[in-house]
Amino acid sequence: MTASPGQTVRTPSGPIRIANCSGFYGDRLDGALEMVEGGPIDVLTGDWLAELTMYVLSRTKQRRADGGYARTFVYQMSQVLTTCLDRGIKVVSNAGGLDPHGCAEAVRKVARAAGREVSVAIVDGDDLIDRLEVLTAAGHSLSNIDTGEPLGDVVDRVVTANAYLGCWGIVEALEAGADVVVTGRVTDAAVVMGPAAWHHGWARDDWDALAGAVAAGHVIECGAQATGGNYSFFTELSGLAEGRLPGFPWAEIAADGSSVISKHDGTAGGVTVGTVTSQLLYEIGEPTYANPDVMSRFDTTTVTEEGADRVRISGTVGLPAPPTTKVAINYAGGWRNSMAVGLCGLDIEAKAEVVTNQLWATVAGGRDAFDETETRLVRTDSPDATGNEAATAWLRVTVWDDDEKRAGRAFSGAATELALSSIPGFYASTPPGSASAYGVYWPALIPASLITQRVTLGDRSWDVPMPGAVDPEDQAALDQHIDGDDIDAMDAHASVGPSGIPVDHAADHTDDLTADPTADPAADDPADPALPNVPDGLASLIGARSGDKGGSANVGVFARSDEAWHWLQAWLTTDRLRQLAPAETDGLVVHRYRLDNLRALNFVIVGLLGRGVAQNSRQDTQAKSLGEFIRARIVHEATTASAG
Numbered sequence: 001m002t003a004s005p006g007q008t009v010r011t012p013s014g015p016i017r018i019a020n021c022s023g024f025y026g027d028r029l030d031g032a033l034e035m036v037e038g039g040p041i042d043v044l045t046g047d048w049l050a051e052l053t054m055y056v057l058s059r060t061k062q063r064r065a066d067g068g069y070a071r072t073f074v075y076q077m078s079q080v081l082t083t084c085l086d087r088g089i090k091v092v093s094n095a096g097g098l099d100p101h102g103c104a105e106a107v108r109k110v111a112r113a114a115g116r117e118v119s120v121a122i123v124d125g126d127d128l129i130d131r132l133e134v135l136t137a138a139g140h141s142l143s144n145i146d147t148g149e150p151l152g153d154v155v156d157r158v159v160t161a162n163a164y165l166g167c168w169g170i171v172e173a174l175e176a177g178a179d180v181v182v183t184g185r186v187t188d189a190a191v192v193m194g195p196a197a198w199h200h201g202w203a204r205d206d207w208d209a210l211a212g213a214v215a216a217g218h219v220i221e222c223g224a225q226a227t228g229g230n231y232s233f234f235t236e237l238s239g240l241a242e243g244r245l246p247g248f249p250w251a252e253i254a255a256d257g258s259s260v261i262s263k264h265d266g267t268a269g270g271v272t273v274g275t276v277t278s279q280l281l282y283e284i285g286e287p288t289y290a291n292p293d294v295m296s297r298f299d300t301t302t303v304t305e306e307g308a309d310r311v312r313i314s315g316t317v318g319l320p321a322p323p324t325t326k327v328a329i330n331y332a333g334g335w336r337n338s339m340a341v342g343l344c345g346l347d348i349e350a351k352a353e354v355v356t357n358q359l360w361a362t363v364a365g366g367r368d369a370f371d372e373t374e375t376r377l378v379r380t381d382s383p384d385a386t387g388n389e390a391a392t393a394w395l396r397v398t399v400w401d402d403d404e405k406r407a408g409r410a411f412s413g414a415a416t417e418l419a420l421s422s423i424p425g426f427y428a429s430t431p432p433g434s435a436s437a438y439g440v441y442w443p444a445l446i447p448a449s450l451i452t453q454r455v456t457l458g459d460r461s462w463d464v465p466m467p468g469a470v471d472p473e474d475q476a477a478l479d480q481h482i483d484g485d486d487i488d489a490m491d492a493h494a495s496v497g498p499s500g501i502p503v504d505h506a507a508d509h510t511d512d513l514t515a516d517p518t519a520d521p522a523a524d525d526p527a528d529p530a531l532p533n534v535p536d537g538l539a540s541l542i543g544a545r546s547g548d549k550g551g552s553a554n555v556g557v558f559a560r561s562d563e564a565w566h567w568l569q570a571w572l573t574t575d576r577l578r579q580l581a582p583a584e585t586d587g588l589v590v591h592r593y594r595l596d597n598l599r600a601l602n603f604v605i606v607g608l609l610g611r612g613v614a615q616n617s618r619q620d621t622q623a624k625s626l627g628e629f630i631r632a633r634i635v636h637e638a639t640t641a642s643a644g
Contacts, residue, residue, distance in 0.1 A: 015260075016199040018192050018216075019250040022046030023223030025053045025070045025095075031223065031248050032076035036083050038264035041250060042199070044084060045191040047221045048073055048095040051550065052613045054185065055330040055439035057097045058159040066106070068099030074106045077180075081107070082114050084179070091180040092170055092191045098160065100124050101456075104182045121178035121457040123169035126185040128161040128327060128446075135446070142327060142444040146551045146607065151444065157331040159439065163446060164326045166293035167213075168204065169453035169464045170194025176457050185328065187291055189217030196253040204293075204321075204467055211296035211318030212257020214289065219261055219279045219313065220249045226261060226279045228269030230624070232543035232631060239268025246270075258314040260306060271309040274543055274560060277598050280313075281556025283547040285604050287593050288319070290326075292448060293467050295319035299595045315597070321467035325451060329442035333615055334371065335407040335435035338398040339415040344381070344391050344425045351423040352377045352395045358422055359397060362414040370407065372400040374617050394429070398617040400438070407435035441612025443550045529570045531642045532563040539635045542568065546627030551616075553584075553608040553623035555630055558600035565599035572634065577603055580633040584608055584626065 019041040021031035025048045035044055048070035060067030073095035084091055096103040104120040111118035128135070132155055136142060142151040151158075162185035171194050173181045183191070193213040196202070202209050219226050228237040228246040240246065247267025252260045262271050269275075280298060287299035295318065302315040343351045356375055360366045367373050378394040385391035397415070401407040412432035419426055448468025455462055534541055541564040546555040557572060559565035574592045578585045589606040609623060610616035620626065 015252045015254045016042045016196055017250055017252045018043040018045055018195050018220070020046055020192075020220040020223050020226075020248050021076065022048055022073070023221065023225060024048065024050060025056075025072065027072075027223055028245065029072060029075060032080045034264065034267070035248050035250070036080040036087075036089065038247070038267065041089060043090045043092060043195040044080070045092045045195070045220075046073070046095070046223070047188050047191070048093065049097060049185060049188075050613075051328050051330065051441050051443075052439075054097065054160045054162060054328060055441075055614055058330065058439075059437070061098060066099075066102055069097045069103035069106070070095035071106070074103065074110060077107050077110045078113075081110055081118065081180075082116060085111075085116055085118060090174060090178075090195060092174075092183075092195055093181070094183045094186050094188075094191055096122065096124070096182040096184050098127065098162075098184070100182045100184045104180075107180055107182065119177055119179045119457065121173035121176065121181045121455055123165065123173055123181060123183040123186065123453055123455055125169070125452050125454040125463075126162045126165050126183075128163055129158065132158060132161055135450070140446060140450070142329070142442075142446065145326075145443040145445065151329065151442065154331050154440075154442070157333075158329055158442075159332055160328070160330045162328050163451045164292055164328065165451070165453050166190055166291065166321075166325075166466060167193035167197055167210075168293065168467070169455050171198045172462075172464050173455050173457060174198040176455070176460075178457055188221040189214045189291060190293070192217030192220065192251060192253075193293065196257075200253075200255045206257075207294050207318030207320065208316065209255070209257035209318070210294040211316040212259060212313070213253055214291050214294060214296040214318075215280065215298065215301055215313050215316045216251040216253055216257075216259035216261070218282075218284075218289070219276055220251050222279060222282065223248050224269065225282065226275055227263050227267075227271055228275055230545065231275050231278055232545070232628065233274055233540075237268070237270040244268035257316065257318075258312065261311045261313065262309050271311050273303050273305050273311055274558075276303050276311045276313065277558050277600060278543055278545040278556070280598060281545050281554075281558065281595075281600055281602055283549055283554055284556070284602060285549060285552075285554060285591070285593075287595055287602070290322055292325040293321050295322060298598075299593075300597065301595075302597050321448070323448060323468045324445040325448045325466060325468070327444045327446050329444060330439045330612075330614070331442060333438045333440040333611070334400055334402045335404045336398065336400050336438045336615075336617075337407045337411050337433070337435040338396060338617060339412050339432075340394050340396040340429040341415070342425070342427050342429065343377075343393045343395055343423070344388065348379070348381060348393050349377075352393075354423050355395055355418065355426075356397070358418050359415055362417055363411055364414075370399045370401045370411075374398045376617070378619070396617070396619075400615075401435075404435050404437075409434060411435075439612070439614040441550055441614065528641065529567050531638060532561065532567050534564070537635070538564075538638055539631075542631060542634055544627030544631035546623050546625070546630075548609055548613060548622040549604065551607055551609050551612055553605045553626055555603045555605070555623075555627050556600055557603070557627070557631065557634070558598060560599075562599070565596075568599075569594060569596075569601060571638065572601055574603070577630070580637060581626075581630055 019035040226249040246269025247263040297317040300317040381393040448466040453464040
């Protein structure tokens with residue numbers, strides 16, 4: 001690592017232990033206290049930001065001056081800051097959101113109230129809201145990664161625009177002596193990568209070490225998801241059945257980038273190969289995982305048990321930093337409202353048709369009065385159910401419109417008016433209500449050379465350039481490992497693959513979009529392989545984890561034995577996934593990727609979540625439950641077919 005003027009490079013003495021205390025804005029408030037008081041740590045980190053969070057913060061900022069940052073982080077600092085200062089524990093947080101300077105000042109106030117002084121550094125440069133018109137005028141279209149649409153059509157409605165920064169601003173802030181580092185929009189893994197790179201003195205081209213830190217950061221970024229939260233085999237973990245919550249994780253990162261994931265002794269949950277594998281698969285696309293500082297090949301990553309609640313991550317290969325970085329844009333979409341009507345008993349389809357037709361006949365202007373509508377029949381009913389609720393399906397109607405009143409009670413009131421004039425057993429899930437403002441998520445790419453991280457500490461401020469200048473030899477290595485995608489380092493208007501890796505928009509890199517991009521001959525074999533011999537059933541060996549990737553959803557499915565993996569990778573083709581989840585894949589592109597070292601497959605269902613979490617009308621807006629649905633289908637269909 002090259003030192004800035006007045007700085008020194010730290011010589012490491014061993015691994016650095018980096019703890020997580022938050023996986024999202026709204027996570028448990030006792031996380032910081034648990035990690036600081038529960039055992040030795042060197043650095044306290046957490047993740048408070050997501051695409052939806054940035055939109056929420058923009059709305060909050062309109063109402064109050066301190067609404068641009070995650071105030072829960074400040075509360076947590078009031079619990080632990082003094083102890084962190086006494087023990088030399090560094091704090092690195094992305095809770096700054098849209099106002100990292102305001103967040104930093106709030107932390108200083110916490111210190112002053114305790115009679116202490118604290119050195120708080122700010123890392124920003126991510127906020128592009130005031131540069132959008134200049135950038136688009138200069139020819140940077142900021143086209144939507146998913147749709148190819150240019151931003152120009154909606155630029156006047158944008159409320160947030162934040163480039164994903166990497167770790168090097170954090171590194172320099174720590175080198176300059178900061179006790180606490182508050183950032184704007186950095187990547188989720190950056191808050192872990194930064195302290196690791198600072199501690200070990202990594203250079204910007206220590207690709208494998210940086211990639212290993214990305215893997216560790218990705219695992220602990222979502223807090224307790226690494227220790228048993230949202231885990232397929234939750235019944236195997238301690239304390240959860242008694243109502244205890246799993247402990248927060250920490251990563252002990254070595255000089256070569258390998259890490260050990262664990263948690264404090266005495267906390268509930270568990271750290272196993274399964275919990276870590278599950279989190280590695282969370283919200284990823286292609287096995288080559290894009291980060292502004294390095295491209296991490298998760299298909300080379302190995303996860304091994306080292307002891308009780310200790311799992312080692314090693315072998316992650318790093319490739320040069322990409323020439324672009326992602327920009328998360330949110331714009332004000334308008335107003336949305338939904339009504340759900342219960343349909344019970346017989347003639348469900350006919351009842352749905354009657355309610356739908358009556359509703360549009362009752363609403364002024366009908367269906368055409370709105371910018372967009374969606375009618376969804378959710379068949380939660382069971383034939384010959386023994387309970388009323390189990391016999392009920394739901395008709396959910398959603399409208400989107402620029403006019404708040406039209407999307408509000410003018411719509412929901414019309415639905416309510418049908419109560420005594422419609423189908424037998426009519427009832428709505430909610431009373432008529434007002435419309436809610438919604439945001440639209442717009443992911444884009446921008447040349448990294450246009451972004452400059454800025455570090456502020458006291459009365460000093462300095463710039464830290466982003467990585468991304470790729471020489472020809474490095475580019476050739478990059479091209480070789482990214483599923484044949486043609487990456488043009490000089491094309492500022494490139495399209496991207498599912499993970500945001502830039503590809504030549506003019507090239508037909510998709511071929512057959514329904515085929516497996518990384519398929520092997522076994523995956524195309526029409527003959528079903530023999531099920532593994534599993535005394536406890538297939539459910540004991542197949543796990544899943546899913547989540548949102550902007551407007552797409554990812555589903556990671558993993559096996560817990562070599563025998564189960566041999567079966568899974570051959571049986572669960574893209575076509576088989578479509579059979580298992582027809583409603584979720586109908587008309588959509590599905591990508592399949594293999595991660596052999598993890599005994600895992602990752603599927604990306606492109607466009608399932610519409611225009612992002614804040615806009616889509618699905619019951620599960622983030623596809624969090626999709627993995628468990630498909631896991632259950634895998635177990636049922638495979639077992640049934642085998643028995644037949």
